[in-house]
Amino acid sequence: MGVATRLVNEIFSADQQRITTLKEVEHSSKLASIGRLAAGVAHEINNPLAIIGEKAGLMKDIMSLEQGQARQDRLIALLDSILASVERCGAITKRLLGFAKHLEVEIEPVDLAAIIRDVLAFLNREASYRSITVTADLPADLPRFESDHGKLQQIFLNLVNNAFAAMSDGGSLEIRAHLEPDKGIVVTVKDDGCGIPEADIERIFEPFFSTKKEKGGTGLGLSITYGLVQEIGGTIQVQSELGRGTMFTITLPTQRREAGK
Numbered sequence: 001m002g003v004a005t006r007l008v009n010e011i012f013s014a015d016q017q018r019i020t021t022l023k024e025v026e027h028s029s030k031l032a033s034i035g036r037l038a039a040g041v042a043h044e045i046n047n048p049l050a051i052i053g054e055k056a057g058l059m060k061d062i063m064s065l066e067q068g069q070a071r072q073d074r075l076i077a078l079l080d081s082i083l084a085s086v087e088r089c090g091a092i093t094k095r096l097l098g099f100a101k102h103l104e105v106e107i108e109p110v111d112l113a114a115i116i117r118d119v120l121a122f123l124n125r126e127a128s129y130r131s132i133t134v135t136a137d138l139p140a141d142l143p144r145f146e147s148d149h150g151k152l153q154q155i156f157l158n159l160v161n162n163a164f165a166a167m168s169d170g171g172s173l174e175i176r177a178h179l180e181p182d183k184g185i186v187v188t189v190k191d192d193g194c195g196i197p198e199a200d201i202e203r204i205f206e207p208f209f210s211t212k213k214e215k216g217g218t219g220l221g222l223s224i225t226y227g228l229v230q231e232i233g234g235t236i237q238v239q240s241e242l243g244r245g246t247m248f249t250i251t252l253p254t255q256r257r258e259a260g261k
Helices: 002-065 068-101 112-122 124-129 149-166 198-203 221-231
Strands: 107-110 133-137 145-148 172-180 184-191 235-241 245-252
Touching: 002 068, 107 149, 112 124, 112 133, 112 149, 112 172, 112 184, 124 133, 145 149, 149 172, 149 184, 149 221, 149 245, 221 235
Parallel strands: 133 172
Antiparallel strands: 107 145, 172 184, 184 245, 235 245
């Protein structure tokens, strides 16, 4: 009995350590995502800041050289351009701060369509650079529901990044959402990338399993995504065909329930 009790305690302790480690990996993944987004944001902000500097310089020159109504009209036009650039900087930084804000677990009413659009907004530059066509069909009447905003962001950021990694330049990504009354909100993330071999389909959610290790893949992205979906009471399924693409289907309950129930 004593040996059995000791073994049970050791198993329990190991299980708790595993859970703690996975939480730490999940948190590290979120921080890594924010770091990647921050690099893109810094580049994005440079463009409107350059415009602000240019227009401010022109205003100074005009004030020194021109007189009358023509000068006033040009100054107003330059001011409008400066204000638009400042608003653009504000929108970019607001999205990043909104993403970072939800590092801690917080259950609140969420707008799923808005969350997905924010994720896509961060990746617009990469999509444009690689000529990837992104289609988002997100009905305006999707109901708000209580969930963890940060986990939802991470789920869709991981899936979109995974799709981008699987596609060649010029590919296409489709994200569609609809409400199924008996299930909840169903979201599909479909790419036309390299696909997953049939023999690997059952393993893609395993920690450290990756089909892209030669490209730097860690094998943690989809494992973390699977865990996050379960934690908010949802389900995730995958369909794929080698050479033709992959589709992930996420079902999210509109009524809160415990994970796994």
